[in-house]
Amino acid sequence: MTYLENLNKALRELLETTSDVVIFGEDIMDPYGGAFKVTRGLQRDFPHRVLTTPISEAALTGLANGMALRGLRPILEIMFGDFTALCADQILNHTSKFRIMYNDQVKVPMTIRTPMGGGRGYGPTHSQCIEKLFFGIPDLRIVAPSIFYEPGKLLKQAVSDDMPVLFVEHKLLYPVELMTAGGSGTKVEHVPHILGYPISLLRNYASGKPDVCLITYGGVSRFVPSILGHLADEEIKVVACVPSLIKPLPTKLMCEIVAEASRVVIAEEGTGQWGWGAELAARLHESLFHKLCKPVRRIAALQTIIPASKTLELTVLPTAENIEHALLEMVE
């Protein structure tokens, strides 16, 4: 089953089982079924709970706030992650603030689904990973499913979560077959997390201590199977740590894994400066200063805009080759 099929199935099951769930967003009406077809077939079958809307992301987010405050569980689709900047005021000053400002008398259980990521030649304003804009906001959870754990399960968890969740999909993962049980020579283990969003651990070795740890999330997960395969051929033992909850950071498990490997590469598709990897590197440094035998290495997009040409995109965004090279340099 693909990432997209799994999400579509979960949305349908949520509509079937949970009467509070309402799905809305731009262009999600059938037969078009949304820009990326994640909601295809749902409006046809649930015409009163799957709503297509005008183009006004700020208003849509405000609408979701109101629905959530009044007891519904809205799922808002923002067509491209790049457009979440238009939702930012609502998320920052309303969605994430209501619970504390009203002293726990209200909750805002809403989910904003959106695809981030480049690699399809959509140009500078439709290809970004800008989840970093939201990382610093307290009381907002950010979940980014990979190909190793069913995105539909995570979506159900997000919808049942009483906290607001920004649910970051990756547009290149939509057609990818899920690998929840690993692949040839790669073992997958899903470690539960207290907030309900598991962390996937992948190992390309059967026994012994890892040589190096790779931490990444979301879209970059598509590179992980080939990287682990290539490095297994080189007898380099890699443990890949792929959290589904990317904010707040599940640091405890990450620190344990990194301490075991004592070398770590962090890969993310967003720009590197002020990014996810920077925060994670600081946390690892605080906990593991004496246990790391090399400085933390970060791989990320260049600090520039994403070109529309697919060829040039490859020079700006992180690639499997970049990450593999960094891992090899770490063990030398």
Added chain:
Amino acid sequence: MTLYIEAPLLNVNDEVVTLIRWTKPARSLVRKGEPLAVLETSKATFDLESPHSGYLHAFVSEGETVSVGAVIAALTEGVDEVPKKPAAAEPGAAAPDSSRKITKKAELAARKAGIDLNVLRASVPGEGAITESDVSEYLSRSVAKKASEAPSFPDLVDDAFPTNRQQRLLIIGGGLGAVQVLDSLARIDDQRATAIVDDNPELRSKSLMGVPVLGGQKDIEALFAQKLFDAAVVSVSTSIGFRQRMYEKLRQLQIPAANVIDPSARVQRNAVLGGGNVILAFCHIGSCAILGEGNFLSPYIDIEHHCKIGNFCTFGPGVMMSSLVNVGDSVKFGTGIFIEPKLSIGSNSIVGSGAILVGNVPENSIVKTTMGYTIRPRS
């Protein structure tokens, strides 16, 4: 000339297009710019204009969905020409790498052990990739081979009864400590170094300040049996454990441990020294002080009178010890330390640089000073 027409990229979101219908009949003459076909994407339909004039030969039927970039038609110059549909390009098979693969892990292990990769390739049987375990097997084979060959050392036999007979020393460890020991020996009249042993294979058959490296730890006994040295000294300052193990081994082999004392150091009257101590330039061992064995004293160490030092201690430069101080075994001192009189410092302790000790230090302690300072650019 035949011109091929490919399914165009009409919408970046779509990797396929559907051919709704051909607007020109097969083998009809189409002029440049005339609509040729109606294509449909997930968002809209689109008239495909002919990029050229020619007779139309369609490769795709109406209603068929094809990938963007697929050849859907050809335009020929003559009406009777039959164009061939070009076959999809086969991805070129990569040329096989002629040299035998060595895994990265194996390569790192080989480089660490100083093994030439080509030699390794030639000497590991089979044709598969060379792995880390192949390298360790290779290493144990070559060590076993060396041991089975009779050891052959260069002729270093001294005259049996020279009038100015010097004590001949074996230096254990060929690192930075050995450089300091050899430097002092260059100024000591009654001692000289004849050989070095070190387990680093990269140092084999090389020499350090004119003294040859003749093997590793396992060769000490053979070298002594050949009467190539009279006593040994361990030059490794960085590892207390290593010095201790080496002196224990020397004792088992009944090989004397020598003190190396720089001529600029002063050992006062009635001071008592065990064996295997390295005492570098400008040290002062006060009268009646007692030094155990295997201690390593960097320059400018002051062991005042009536102090007692145990065994295998390491001193960084500039440790100033007042009188009657009692130091246990295996204590490591940093740089620039002052110690009040009559104090005791327990065994296996570490005293960090810059400490000023005014009280006793129990065994297994770490003394760390936390004097802060700042560095800022000159304005």
